[in-house]
């Protein structure tokens with residue numbers, strides 16, 4: 001019996017080898033949109049494309065703060081995950097018909113093999129870098145603004161970058177020794193990726209709730225960074241909010257939203273913003289897009305117990 005099983009298994013392995021190799025070779029023309037890092041949604045008359053920049057294996061155990069390790073491990077295990085979470089880096093393109101608006105720009109060259117695929121995902125969605133009119137960065141951290149330049153050059157030749165004024169102050173104009181050692185690298189990288197746009201007058205910042213374009217608005221949600229913002233799109237009665245880094249590890253921070261992550265510049269403010277926005281989204285059934293929830297990261301939060309359950313939204317794969 002065991003022998004038969006082993007024989008069958010080895011035959012399967014032999015058969016599987018060449019077949020999967022053929023499939024890989026033939027993949028590009030037949031690959032699904034999801035395999036190319038694209039998922040499409042419709043918000044009223046706006047088309048929304050979730051675009052993958054890559055995934056980053058993250059050892060979350062030393063990063064998450066506010067609960068004993070055993071509890072964090074149990075929450076991860078409940079979602080069949082270990083301590084190393086394959087973390088999505090999601091960006092989004094909104095085609096309003098009038099403008100092509102990118103929300104976040106991925107890591108560009110700065111995360112090695114774990115990022116920098118946004119441009120290829122954008123092409124798979126049918127757009128080029130030159131098509132992008134505006135880039136709304138949820139905050140100036142490398143996995144969101146790193147892709148603004150490639151090889152040291154502006155990657156989006158026609159785009160204006162929009163960001164919270166407090167992030168411009170913190171990352172581009174702040175003191176280099178302001179007591180956030182972990183942010184020193186982000187500051188250095190921001191000077192290479194955001195500053196080139198500012199130098200040519202293509203960095204626009206906002207304070208407070210701001211209408212950017214018809215159907216597109218920004219609202220500060222400080223904590224993760226001082227200028228961290230959420231963006232909202234609205235068309236024909238439908239809407240979606242881009243949450244940026246309001247949440248990182250879904251398996252842990254959905255059921256226990258009070259748990260924070262080491263990347264939050266201000267842990268208390270980040271926790272408070274998550275509580276406030278989760279509560280409103282749970283009540284209003286808001287459709288949201290989150291940069292680090294599993295690709296495509298589009299869905300809703302449903303209140304349950306002391307926390308929330310993430311409910312992914314169906315994407316659309318037809319014209």
Ligand SMILES: [Zn+2]
Nearest residue numbers: 141143245291
């Ligand atoms: Zn991030």
